[in-house]
Amino acid sequence: MRKTLAHHLCAAGVITTAVALGSLAHGSQQDDSGRYATVDQENSGSGQLTIVDSVSTVPVPLNELIGDAELIFVGNVTKIAITTSPGGSGQDLENVTLLIESILKGPAKSEIVVRHRPGNIAPLREGDRVLWFLGPPGPSGLSAPVAFDSGHFTIRTDPSVDYLVAENQHGNVALWAGTNGLWKISTKEKVKQILVDKYQRTLRLSKQLAEHRALKIIAVGSQVEPNGPLPLDFLLAVVTAAQSSTP
Numbered sequence: 001m002r003k004t005l006a007h008h009l010c011a012a013g014v015i016t017t018a019v020a021l022g023s024l025a026h027g028s029q030q031d032d033s034g035r036y037a038t039v040d041q042e043n044s045g046s047g048q049l050t051i052v053d054s055v056s057t058v059p060v061p062l063n064e065l066i067g068d069a070e071l072i073f074v075g076n077v078t079k080i081a082i083t084t085s086p087g088g089s090g091q092d093l094e095n096v097t098l099l100i101e102s103i104l105k106g107p108a109k110s111e112i113v114v115r116h117r118p119g120n121i122a123p124l125r126e127g128d129r130v131l132w133f134l135g136p137p138g139p140s141g142l143s144a145p146v147a148f149d150s151g152h153f154t155i156r157t158d159p160s161v162d163y164l165v166a167e168n169q170h171g172n173v174a175l176w177a178g179t180n181g182l183w184k185i186s187t188k189e190k191v192k193q194i195l196v197d198k199y200q201r202t203l204r205l206s207k208q209l210a211e212h213r214a215l216k217i218i219a220v221g222s223q224v225e226p227n228g229p230l231p232l233d234f235l236l237a238v239v240t241a242a243q244s245s246t247p
Contacts, residue, residue: 057147057148057149057150058174059149059170059173059175059177060174061174061175061176061177062175062176062238062239062242063242064146064147065133065146065147065150065151066105066133066242068133068135068146068147069105069106069133069135069146069151070105070106070134070135070136071103071106071109071134072104072106072131072132072133072134072239073098073100073101073102073103073105073106073112073132073134074100074102074130074131074155074236075098075099075100075101075112075130075132076099076101076127077097077098077125077126077127077128077129078097078098078099078111078126079095079096079126080094080095080097080124080125080126081095082118083095091117092118093115093116093117093142094115094117094121095113095114096113096115096124097112097113098111098112098113098114098130098132100112101129102236104236104239104240104243105239106134114134114143114144115142117142120144121145122149122169128154129155129156130152130153130154130155131153131155131235131236132145132151132152132153133146133150133151135151148169149168149170150169150170151168152168152169153166153167153235154166154167154168154169156229158229163217163231163232163233164233165232166229166230166231166235167228167230171228172226172227172228172230173225173227174225176225176226177225187241188222190237190240190241190244191218191234191237191241192211192215192218194237194241195210195213195218195233195234196210197210198233198237199213199214217231218234220234221235222234
């Protein structure tokens, strides 16, 4: 049976229990929980929308995360509350309140509450610091990081290095895949300048020392195929530079 895989799962998709939710125009869709759907092209003349009941996503490259996110931000989890879904369905919903530290894409906010179905997002705890590529909410106001695990980066310290690191729920595997143009020379120079400016401003380093630290961070971060944590500063600089490079 031939299917059109959902937006972010075109290579391998998901294999789960599915529930048919009626007909929809041809194409991939996302339901109001942020779960990805397929349209059965062969067995339903009207196109039957199949919603994934539980998800196992494939890694999504950084350029797609940037393009598909409505809001990209660094934030701290301040509250997690379980509520019951409105409308009498009886399903539990998780409301995650995040204090926003910085925004890389989207409107300015100081705080956001993300409502989702438990299990769609990797477990969180109050006090967690994250980098999220948040997708747009569905009709019921439910949302989630783009492609779930790929758009959910955990920020932490690493005692072996002198910088913060960030890693998504796939271990940053395939993060650079399909990034045609993301690593053009002009983008690399922008990443370097963003880091130099930051280190001069926040660490009060001289230009020479700031450039030295920036080149060190870039050397660590710009692996051909990252696998494992990346310097947070590098990742944020790449996201900023990539957006400024978009026509």
